[in-house]
Amino acid sequence: MKVIVTSNYEEMCAAAAQMILNQVRNKPNSKLGLATGGTACGVYDVIVREYTAHKVDFSNVKTVNLDEYMGVEPNNEISYAHYMKERLFDKVNLKPENTYVASGKNDVAEETKLFNDRLNEGGVIDLQLLGVGVNGHIGFNEPAEELVAGVHVVELSESTILANSRFFESIADVPHCSITMGVGDILKAKKIVLIASGKEKMQAITYLLMNDKVSTKVPVSLLKLHADATVIIDKELADAVGYVS
Numbered sequence: 001m002k003v004i005v006t007s008n009y010e011e012m013c014a015a016a017a018q019m020i021l022n023q024v025r026n027k028p029n030s031k032l033g034l035a036t037g038g039t040a041c042g043v044y045d046v047i048v049r050e051y052t053a054h055k056v057d058f059s060n061v062k063t064v065n066l067d068e069y070m071g072v073e074p075n076n077e078i079s080y081a082h083y084m085k086e087r088l089f090d091k092v093n094l095k096p097e098n099t100y101v102a103s104g105k106n107d108v109a110e111e112t113k114l115f116n117d118r119l120n121e122g123g124v125i126d127l128q129l130l131g132v133g134v135n136g137h138i139g140f141n142e143p144a145e146e147l148v149a150g151v152h153v154v155e156l157s158e159s160t161i162l163a164n165s166r167f168f169e170s171i172a173d174v175p176h177c178s179i180t181m182g183v184g185d186i187l188k189a190k191k192i193v194l195i196a197s198g199k200e201k202m203q204a205i206t207y208l209l210m211n212d213k214v215s216t217k218v219p220v221s222l223l224k225l226h227a228d229a230t231v232i233i234d235k236e237l238a239d240a241v242g243y244v245s
């Protein structure tokens with residue numbers, strides 16, 4: 001695992017965005033795995049700025065998103081489909097048919113098949129962007145005795161419902177289930193870029209960076225098994241975990 005420490009959140013986002021932009025410039029028909037969440041917002045801002053300055057072309061790029069809340073319409077403001085449209089899809093020249101965010105409203109078996117079809121179509125993901133939950137989840141693969149390799153529906157932990165409630169009017173509005181890529185799907189990506197900032201992620205990042213262990217109870221630690229994973233964290237988080245580069 002390669003670890004990059006940046007001086008702040010903005011630089012962390014710029015570094016992750018540069019990796020994505022380089023990927024697309026080097027391979028214009030790249031397949032990108034995309035993430036949502038507060039941390040990724042700044043990454044999309046940089047990508048949109050570069051696109052607006054005519055420095056990158058997404059016309060042949062394909063994207064697949066990590067996850068989506070169950071029971072939520074794609075046009076609902078709380079959906080990850082809406083997040084992606086607002087932050088990226090409507091602002092760059094990605095073709096709508098080349099993007100995929102699972103529908104939380106469709107029949108589960110049908111949606112799982114569609115999700116798998118998109119994951120397999122045209123080869124594996126070239127670069128997967130990842131955030132990390134406060135409890136160490138990736139996608140929505142929550143800490144557990146066993147993790148699921150493929151696409152599945154998962155019940156969200158109390159910790160995740162609480163952490164994500166900041167995006168909702170009240171905690172009661174946070175969906176309790178989501179559909180997510182499995183850890184096997186994530187680890188199949190050729191390249192993984194994980195971003196994390198702020199002290200809230202301290203416990204998960206301490207386990208990731210400060211020991212040589214892997215545990216299904218800290219799903220992000222599975223990145224240690226990947227041949228080309230880059231972890232980008234800001235100084236505040238690096239200092240909190242005691243990581244020295």
Ligand code: GLP
Nearest residue numbers: 037038039040131132133139140
């Ligand atoms: C959400 C998403 C994850 C994301 C994580 C971190 O639950 N399912 O894919 O990485 O939480 O989110 P944030 O960046 O808002 O802390």
